[in-house]
Amino acid sequence: MQHITILGSTGSIGTSTLDVVARHPDKFGVVALTANSQVDLLFRQCQQFKPRYAVLLDEAAAGQLRQRVREAGMGTEVLSGMAALEQVAVLPEVDAVMAAIVGAAGLRPTLAAARAGKKILLANKEILVMAGSVFMDAIRASGSILLPIDSEHNAIFQALPCGYDGNLAANGVRRILLTASGGPFRNTPLDELQNVTPEQACAHPNWVMGRKISVDSASMMNKGLEVIEAHWLFNASADDIQVVIHPQSVIHSLVEYVDGSVLAQLGNPDMRTPIAYALAYPQRMEAGVEPLDLFKVATLDFVAPDFERFPCLALAYQALRAAGTAPALLNAANEVAVAAFLDKQISFLAIPRVIEAVLNALPVDAVECLEDVLGADAQARGAAQQQIRKIK
Ligand code: NAD
Ligand code: MG
DSSP states (O other): OEEEEEETTTSHHHHHHHHHHHTOTTTEEEEEEEESSOHHHHHHHHHHHOOSEEEESSHHHHHHHHHHHHHTTOOOEEEESHHHHHHHHHOTTOOEEEEOOOSGGGHHHHHHHHHTTOEEEEOOHHHHHHHHHHHHHHHHHHTOOEEEOSHHHHHHHHHSOTTOOSOTGGGTEEEEEEEEOOOTTSSSOGGGGGGOOHHHHHOOSSOOOOHHHHHHHHHTHHHHHHHHHHHHHHTOOGGGEEEEEOTTOOEEEEEEETTSOEEEEEOOSOTHHHHHHHHHTTSOOOOOOOOOOHHHHOOOOOBOOOTTTOHHHHHHHHHHHHOTTHHHHHHHHHHHHHHHHHTTSSOTTHHHHHHHHHHHHSOOOOOOSHHHHHHHHHHHHHHHHHHHHHHO
């Protein structure tokens, strides 16, 4: 029996994780579920999975949940705040932590879990983008197992040699081919991009996801963040990683070897596959995913990415090459810009403009510790807000 904490249980990844867990009650016990402020859904999840703890970041929401749990006579203890998120990630009875909070907000509890040596199932890519060196050091120091949930990185993990030691060349790897669907605006005329709405940006052709990652997919910042994520997970340089547009999202990524072999992982676009892979690792288990019907898929297309249509992808490569705090600046500026776009304060095309202005305005420093990252994150958020006020 594996005991797990799910950080961000009410989100797209969180609910898919619980869907897989519910199929294997003999294998998994839920210790804690957490969310930002969604009382109703977290209450229903508590009824079904009977966790020992439920945490809401928002204190008022936690008060409501506590009352409902008490009225229903349930045994779940309801906590609130960032310290409680950290607390349920490091409990001695927890074996594995699903990191499925969106954005920088997930950093502290996930880092705490890594430091405590928990097995980490990592969906929250922003953690690696902003604090890759700090997080990977914590994983190494505690000896925890880190399993990627992001479908592309999960595919790469599966296509790399078992027990891959972080040296691509020594393992005969020539490069990593990171696939991208191209999002909803892959073929939209450039002059129409100015006026696209948050609803259009969130209507992804192949995946149903949270709003932030959906906008990132539309701008292809998501792929940029994933290039940086792959850098940290697999010790790959920017030059080792080639982005490939593959609109069908059937191949989830590939690894090319020096002998000419190219290994790919295929499957229907359903996050329950990488989630089940990581939960069962190193075994396999049923995930509820529809089998891949190659006859129905019939064709697979591949196109090179267009950096002019998707300037966010170029900005991410630029930040990875600049290293130090540059990816943290990129990530924070992107979070602020995407929130402003979702809030209809700025246009879709203003997102890369805000990020570029922040990257140009702020110095890049070395990252020695977590405080360096948090300082850069705060500075970039301030600079991005300022830029947005100027644009509006
Ligand atoms: P989502 O918006 O659907 O869910 C986010 C979860 O985090 C919710 O439970 C929410 O309550 C919680 N949360 C949000 N802000 C919080 C805060 N400030 N403090 C505490 N909790 C907070 O997002 P998602 O689509 O599930 O994505 C989660 C993460 O997984 C993201 O980093 C995303 O990039 C990554 N990811 C998602 C997918 C996908 O298919 N959805 C695929 C790959 C990677
Ligand atoms: Mg992905």
